[in-house]
Amino acid sequence: METTSHNNNDNAIFPDAAHDYHGHPRYTRILISLLGLLALSLIVGNLFSLKWAILLIFATAIWKTALVIRNFMHLKYEPLLIYVVIAAVILILFAFFFGVYPDIPAIPLDVTKPH
Amino acid sequence: MSKDHQAHLSLPANKVPEGRLGMWILIAGELVIFGGLIASYLEFRIRYPQWGEMAAHTSTLIGAINTVVLLCSSYTIVKAHEAAQRLDIHKVMIWMSCTVMGGLIFLVDKSIEYYHEISEGFTFTSPKLQMAGDHVGSLFWSYYYIMTGLHGTHVLVGMTVMIIIMFQIRKGQNLHRVELAGMYWHMVDLIWIFLFPLLYIAK
């Protein structure tokens, strides 16, 4: 973790303070909504039919992710560049998933045993 | 040298400081690694519906507790960052030690869960299932252990990093690193937010 020590000298508490400051959202409120979403996902797991349950569960998961990234990781204070990076990650993973999809889930497994 | 260099550089107003930019890129890399793992898991999850009953063996309760713990520890680390920007070193130390505690609770909780599963015979290779001829089931546990194990390793790394930083902060140095460690910790949190429904809830 001594990484930045060479170009940010260590004695300055905030080496590039001019750019490092940004506001803070209402963290407590975010935490409560996160826990609420968690409870929700646990409930729907038992209430609805499987398909709807999975849909709702992942909807809440994505919602939670958005809350954490935007508020806890302060994405909402970052320039467009960072949004692009995160979007690239998601798009790449989708490309991979759908590129592989026809070759694994769609193909039944049948193992040939030696005679 | 670095000071006049900083002064001399032409900084656009929306410039991300080096540490945070590097951390964002590192996080992107980590997310692609975990994403590849999760994507591979999903391919097989769709191929083998019978993985549902394997997932039923995981303890949703412990998983939920762990989620709460991680969310709360994420909360404490952002509070630590807030305090760091107020230069309130005492508060920073308190909040960060809360986060490290959270990580510790998570790991203890996780190891209790591992203990139960292993005692039920669900291990990395699950010989029990192999004997019963349920190879597909054993593959689920291989994925379960590689995903949770890799995630647990990240929790461990995050804790170590935070402890190192706490030592620096006690000397009043590198308060900006609280945020960096925090971002890493949030990433670990994010990954868990997805592992939890994938491995615990979706039966």
Add this chain to the structure above:
Amino acid sequence: MNIFPENVSTYGQELDNLFWLITVFVMIAFVVSLFVLIYPLIKYRKKPSIKAEYITGERKKHFKWVVIALALLLASDFVIMYCEHDAWDQIESVPAKADVRVGIIARQWNWIFVYPGPDGILNTSDDVIVDELNSSLHVPINKNIVFELRSQDVIHSFFLANARFKQDVLPGRTVVRWFNLTKEGKYDISCTQICGILHSKMRNFVIAESDDKYKHYIDSLYTANGHKTTSAK
């Protein structure tokens, strides 16, 4: 000029034609590009007292040449795509009418051939299995031979150069492909996916022969395996 091995399959000729078609495009592109590369080297060598022209190439006047070249390349690419698409479909999609259906199983390090038993259906207990080193797969000529490719251990690849056919054989799945050989003879089967120490010895044959010769061979197999097949039931 026969730079290819002799073609004996119905679809092989299409691939050869495709090769020559692509070669035409490639040759044109190659000659033009070489000219674009070599000509300035001769014409614009360093001369005393002549300063180079100032061309940023970002103006339409100059960059349009690159755009034109790219458009031509893209067009020829899609011409090639269009021409090869039928060949691809023909090879990869199995015809509905299968005259002969055989199983080909790869193992380290041999190709195993499975013929349907007297019931004429593959994958039943009376199948006849030929598992000898350098053994041959007997097929009748001018018939659609549909084969199920399987592997027992690792990834192999079934390569019949004379038929222009190649297909990887992955364990855990059955790949169904076909060919139709038009000429009697004995042709090499080789494994093109590295599979171990004897990878280079994993060589068997396809023997394409007339229909009655083929029937005779199958009958000899049945008589030879008669006991085995009955005992298996």
Add this chain to the structure above:
Amino acid sequence: MDAISHKQSFWTKYIFSTDHKVIGMQYAIMGIIMAGVGGFLAYIFRYNLAFPGAYIPLFGHLSAMQYNAFVTCHGMIMVFWVGMPVLLSSLGNLLIPLMIGTDDMAFPTVNMLSFWIFFVSALVLLSSFFVPGGAFGGGWTMYPPFSAGGYVNKNPAFFKELFSGTSLMILAVALELVAMLMGGINFLVTTINKRAKGMTPFKIPIVVWFINIASVIFMFSVGPLVAGAFMLLFDNVLGTGFYDPARGGDPMLWEHLFWFFGHPEVYVLLLPALGVLAEVFPVFSRKPLFAYKPIVYLALVSAILSVLVWAHHQFVAGIDPRMATFFSIGTILISIPFAGIFLSFMATLWGGSIRFTVPMMWALGFIGLFLIGGLTGLYLGSNAFDIYAHDTYFVVTHFHYTLFPDIFFGFFAAVYFWFPKFTGKTLNSALGKLHFWCTFFFFNGTWFVLFFNGLAGQHRRINDYSDFSLIMKEPYMSFEKFATVCAILLILSQFIFLYNLFTSLAKAKTSVRNPWQSNTLEWLAESPPPHGNFETYPEVYRGPYDYSVPGSTEDFLPQNVPVAHGEAEAIANVQNGITTSTNTI
């Protein structure tokens, strides 16, 4: 900053240095050493192919197992331990901070760490030759289940799973990828944050652009493979079944994971070398780079497309035929931006005043050879013909015609071009030209004939063709012998370079700063640049390729030269054809 450089002891200055130049040198030297290893392996199995079973000088007799191991390791080493460090890490470390006019990388310690992780990975790889059971011999694509569950190397020793050639290979690759990831983060952050004053994005030299785009491609495509490498390692060490169909897994997953990284990797290797060309051509034709901005955009497009074409390596692997068509179209589309980049480079020559210096010759040779490699890609990109050509020597020849010019011609162009800057000495140009012509001819001699072997149906990774009647006949056997002789001469001609290198290093320093009269910022620093690079941080006023600007007496205007009065008008006049630009000096 002088105080810093004086304080350092030998170890901190040259071994565990955080100075980007020293780290770049370390990467380059490591790459050259590994290239020696890879070349020696190539010599061994080429010899065996020409004279099967014969006694090989300097080695002895080659067993089938060794043959497989050597072909595999040759590929692995040349891609991961020569191409990556030399083109990406070495060039990136040496050039980025100097070209964007700053003192060092953003995270020097991470930079040093990345080299030493790379060093360890190289040691792990080399050690795998000496474990019982030998090095990994399953092809550089490492297709499971052959590479899983100890099919390849049976090591009788203790901890046999972990210390088998297979596991060590996987471990080495994983470490190498981690090292490159750290390097990539460094490049990106440095380029985004530490640019000199006035260096707006479109004043950055192309090579810096391309190294960063390559890093982005690498970082985003490598993730799934890292995850997959973990799974493969556990398959080997713990006996899990991620890729074993008998245990519910599927080898097709690895093929996708591998090629999802493996194809973008081609562009990761290609882009930095193209960047070198983009620096060399304008300097030696004294002319602005043709279409600077379009080139950058084309590279960005190719970066996006590069993750959408991977499965064209799996046309015959039994993937869904419709997907094959899709990926075939993707392959065609990605050929367009690269064709555009190459055409722009060629167009740069038109109307220039060309100097045939050694770096220029390497750059031109690169273009000429890569032309053949790229065009033969058309055959393989069309999935129907790929059914026949896949895994034959046609493919092998194709990617040697792309990767050899890319890695070696690109690297040598860079070496002969920047050697004066980083050592303060100059390489002998006569020897350089001899080196170039030998390499050029012997490379073609080695590979061109093998196109015909491939079309004759000669398949890969076979140590002994005695069984295959298609190959065991003329002219193909004599082609094999000819190729081998040329390959040996090709390897030998590299000693010209080593001799040139060492004799030039023994010479006295020449204090000239800008021998090629080039525009980019690194030539402003003294050569070799001291720790901290610049006396005063340069300020940038113009693009990197202002050569032969109308109205200026000098035919080059470095980036830190302010824009003169009336320059814009003069340029506009020339571009509108009001005045002619071929004015005499």
